[in-house]
Amino acid sequence: MQALIIGAAGMVGAKLAASLAADPAGITGLALVDVVAPEPPAGGIPATSGTLDLADAAAVAAEVATRPDVIFHLAAIVSGEAEANFEKGYRVNFDGTRNLFEAIRAQPDYRPRVVFTSSIAVFGAPFPDAIGDTFFSQPLTSYGTQKAMGELLLNDYSRRGFLDGVGIRLPTICIRPGAPNKAASGFFSNILREPLAGREAVLPVSEDVRHWHASPRAAVGFLRHAMTMDTGPLGARRCLTMPGLSATVGEQIEALRRVAGDAAAALIRREPDETIARIVAGWPENFDPARALALGFEADPSFEAIIEQHIADELGGTIGPR
Structure with a gap:
């Protein structure tokens, strides 16, 4: 099978590519594209790298004309940037998604597996104590709206037989390695990643803010499972909320304190930001992902485990200044 990863220069895309290169699970070749050329992973399967702007319908059609068996659609303008730049968010997150699906539809006798990364931002307040599989999708941000529209397209194009879609609503990924991005949720990772590296971190919201999280390892596991799962049980509802913490x-x-000690926790500086607090206040806090669990998706065991994974995967097994 040939796989195409759109958004392969991003953190999750790069980790997915590395995982498939190390353990192909039937994948015989990888095509990696993003707005900047991704770095091909080391491994035993061939990988190509190139650039692609999803808003360019002709370029998307040319990429899809290679007819990959599996397409991972991970590309998106993140939440904070989509809220700040209305036109850019819709151009990439909605128009780009429709360009991709239309390019697939235009290919005769072609029905690839499409794994679409959506978001828990498709849900908007007020929330129940735990959001179940039948809760209404009523987002309160432009990003959430764009992702909800993508989910509806995925359902409809799958129903019509143009593609075999699986939509996975990712929890907020924590701990994200690397430099901070423009996501409004970035502080959830920053307050752990930076102290683990011996650096100060800014906390812009109160400590009672609750949210739904998954590690990078769990996110890659979700994508890999969506690639190979039997989609028959999904029926017409192709989008699933992933399990998380x-x-x-x-x-x-407190999990940081238990793993890394008081000195690490003391590096967190409280600096309220009303804009971020307002955005986060409209986000869901807890889920009952019974449908995804029944279909074989697996969550992280604890927040301590998430922190320990980050130390192992990104810090060489040690914490402190580097």
Whole structure:
């Protein structure tokens, strides 16, 4: 099978490519594209790298004309940037997604597996104590709206037989390695990643803010499972909320303290930001992902485990200044 990863220069895309290169699970070749050329992973399967702007319908059609068996659609303008730049968010997150699906539809006798990364931002307040599989999708941000529209397209194009879609609503990924991005959720990772490296981190919201999280390892596991799962049980509802961990910021900090000690926790500086607090206030806090669990998706065991994974995967097994 040939696989195409759109958004392969991003953190999750790069980790997915590395995982498939190390353990192909039937994949015989990888095509990696993004707005900047991704770095091909080391491994035993051939990989190509190139650039692609999803808003360029002709370029998308040319890429899809190679007829990959599996397409991972990971590309997106993140939440904070989509809220700040209305036109850019819709051009990439909605128009780009439709360009991709239309390019697939235009290919005769072609029905690839399409794994689409959506978001828990498709849900908007007020929320129940735990959001179940039948809760209404009523987002309160432009990013959430764009992702909800993508989900509807995925359902409809799958129903019509143009593609075989699986939509996975990712929890907020924590701990994200590397430099901070423009996501409004970035502080959830920053308050753990930076202290683990011996650096100060800014906390812009109160410690009682609760959210739904998954590690990078779990996210890659979700994508790999979506690639190979039997989609028959999905029926017409192709999008699933992924399992995760519900934790408050205070609980995150206590997990950091248990793993890395008081000195690491002391590096978190409280600096309220009303804009971020307002965005986060409209986000869901807890889920009952019974449908995804029944279909074989697996969550992280604890926040301590998430922190320990980051130390192992990104810090060479040690913490402190580097």
